[in-house]
Amino acid sequence: MSRQTVQSWQSLIGGIILALIVLIAFNAFVIINPGQAGVISILGKARDGALLEGLHFKPPLVSKVDIYDVTVQKFEVPAQSSTKDLQDLSASFAINFRLDPLQVVDIRRTQGTLQNIVSKIIAPQTQESFKIAAARRTVEEAITQRTLLKEDFDNALSSRLEKYGILVLDTSVVDLTFSPEFARAVEEKQIAEQRAQRAVYIAREAEQEALADINRAKGKAEAQRLLAETLKAEGGGLVLQKEAIEAWRTGGSQMPNVLVIGDSSKNSVPFLFNLGSLE
Known part of the structure; x- marks a missing residue:
């Protein structure tokens, strides 16, 4: 070579x-x-x-x-449960979480990929946490106390996922639904409450109207009492004569041009009035 x-x-x-x-x-x-x-x-x-x-x-x-x-991840996870009064309740949760960087070795050994973490850890633990939160209240309380329901769910989920090296940052209830039977019961209850409120309003209105009638009757009685006292005083006859003329005038009958009212009593004063001057 x-x-x-x-x-x-x-x-x-x-x-x-x-x-x-x-x-x-x-x-x-x-x-x-x-x-x-x-x-x-x-x-x-x-x-x-x-x-x-x-x-x-x-x-x-x-x-x-x-x-x-290890940045923030977000997944929507559905869950179903029964409430304390045995009503079916379904929800969908949006879960924001991240992996603990110091525990990724254990995550690698036990779970492997992120898809496995979601399907094998987060999804079932979400279901169990929702069961815990829903079982503490009735379905009506779950709706009216939604904030407390979420708080119980967050506490249960965080404690369960933390041991797997998964840090829950925030959750939100995307959807909360209940059975059609309960939906009809809620609708019927709302209709009954509206009718009851309407009945209360009508009763109060009638009470106010009756009170107004009483006040008007009291006012009329007081006016009549004052008029009677006036008639007893000196010159009360003149008041009666004037009111008679006013009643005649407003009653629609034809009035005479001259009206003389008087009697022979000692205290009576002859009354001569030209009605034509009132027109």
Whole structure:
């Protein structure tokens, strides 16, 4: 073999070795970005200690790094339960959560992927937490005390998911439905309450009208009493005569031009009045 051929082989082998060195060098490091956490597995076995953001060394060729998103995740999870009065109640919850970066190694060992976390942990624990919250109250209380229902649900869910390395940040009730039978019962109750309120209003209105009639009757009686006292006083006859003329005038009958009223008593004063002047 010529010297030139040997040199060619040496150059080829040297190039291959250099390429392997570069490949191994690049494969020996991993970059964890913000919002991520990594789990390094060597020959299929997860190593303790999560990889947080930054540059990390890993054994080349025999290791693998699983990256987990530890930012806020949101999933809607349905749940069904029975209330204290044995009514069916269904709900849909929007759950905001994130993975605890320091516990991603345990998550990797026990659950694996994020899809497994949602289907095997979050969904069933949501169902159980909703059962706990719903069983403490009737279906009517679940509707009228929705804030307390959510509070009980949040406490139950947070305590259950925390041990799995899942941090619940917030939940919201997207939908809350109950059986058609209860819906009809609620509608009938509302109609009955509206009728009762209407009856109370009518009764109060009648009471006010009766009170007004009483007050008008009292006022009329008082006016009649004052008129009687006036008639007893000096000159009361003149008042009667004037009221008689007014009644005649407003009654619609034709009035005479002159009306004379009087008697022969000592205290009577003859009354001469030209009615034509009133027109």
